[in-house]
Amino acid sequence: MGSQAQTTYVRRRSLGRRAARLAIGAAICVLFLLTLSLWNLLAAKWQHDRNPVPGNFYTVEGLQMHIDCSGTGSPAVVMEAAASAPWSLWRKVQPELSRVTQVCSYDRAGHGWSEPRKGSRDAETIVRELHSLVDKAGVKRPFVLVGHSAGGLYVREYAREFPTEVAGVALIESSSPRQIDELPGFRAAYEEDKRDAKRELWEDRLRVWSGWERLLGQCSVSAKDFPGWAGQYNAMACRPGYVDTDESELNYFEESSKQAGRLISFGRIPLLVITRDPDLQKEGLSPRALAQIPVWDREQEESKSLSPLSWRVIARNSGHMVPKDRPDVVVAEIIRLIDYLRVGPEPPFGSTTTK
Secondary structure (H helix, E strand, O other): OOHHHHHHHHHHHHHHHHHHHHHHHHHHHHHHHHHHHHHHHHHHHHHHHHOOOOOEEEEEOOEEEEEEEEOOOOOOEEEEOOOOOOHHHHOOOHHHHOOOOOEEEEOOOOOOOOOOOOOOOOHHHHHHHHHHHHHHHOOOOOEEEEEEOOHHHHHHHHHHHOHHHEEEEEEEOOOOOOHHHHOOOHHHHHHHHHHHHHHHHHHHHHHHHOOHHHHOOOOOOOOOOOOOOHHHHHHHOOOHHHOOHHHOOHHHHHHHHHHHOOOOOOOOOOEEEEEOOOOOOOOOOOHHHHHHHHHHHHHHHHHHHHOOOEEEEEOOOOOOOHHHHOHHHHHHHHHHHHHHHOOOOOOOOOOEEEO
C-alpha cells in the first residue's frame, strides 16, 4: 500500500471512529433524556396515587372537572379562585367555613385536577362550565358566590347570567373590569405577558417533558411551607399534560373583563368586599406598583356601588392573597353574610372598616 493510500486509510478510519463516538454519545444522551422523561411520568403517577384528591369528578362537556364540597347547610358557598390558582387556594378558608354551611371549591379547566381544554377561556365559557358542574354536583341554589382576584370577574358574569341562582356575593381583592386601562402601566405589562407566554410555554414544556425540572428539584414544595398540603402540591407539579395550562385564561383576560363589566348592579343581592391593606409595607416596590396602589384601592371602594347592601373590609397586614394572609377575616365576614341571609343581624351596609 502506497504512502498516500495508507494516509487516506488512516484518515478514514479516524473519521469513522470519531463518527462512531459521536453516534454513541448521541445515543447515550437520547437514552438519558428518555429515561428522565419516563422517570418524570412515573414519579408524577406515584405522587398522584399516594395523594388522593379530595372531592369528586364530573364530566362537563366531555372532560373531567374537579369539585370539592364539604360541610352541610344552606345557603351553600361556591368559591372561584384567582388566575392560575387551584382549588387549594382556599385550604385555610374552606375547613373553617364548612363548619357553618356547605362549601364548594373547584378547579377551572387546566387548573389543579380539572382536565385542560382547547378553545376560548373567557368568562362566558367558564361560567357555562361552572353552571353545569354545580348542576352535576347537586349544589342547591341560590348560593353565595365568592371570587378572588380574576375569579371576581367570573362571579360577576355568573350573577349577570343567572341572577336568581345567587343569594349573596363576596369579592375578595377582585379584578376590576376597568383595571387594564386604569391601573398605571397595566396594559403594557399585560401585552408583554401575553407575548412572553408563547415563548415560555415551549421552554416550560421542554423542561417538564424531559424530566429536567424534576431532576433540578423543582417539582416539590416544603412540608413546612404547606403543612398538610405538600403532598397535593407535589402531585400537581410537573405533569406533562398540564404544562402552563393554568395560564390558558391569560389571553382572554381583557375579553372576560368586558363581559363582566356588563353587570352594572347586583340588585339587592348583599355584597361583601374584602381587600388588601393599602398601607402594607411598600419598601422595594417599583414606581409602577406604587402608582397602582391608590387606583386599585379606589376601584375596590367603587365596587360597593354594585349593591345597596354592600360593605367593605380591609384586611390589615394582608397583601393581594387575602385567603392565605388573612383567612380569619375571610371566614368571619362570609359567616356574617350567611347569618344575614339566614335572617340574622344586618351587616354594616355602606361602611368600610379595617380589621
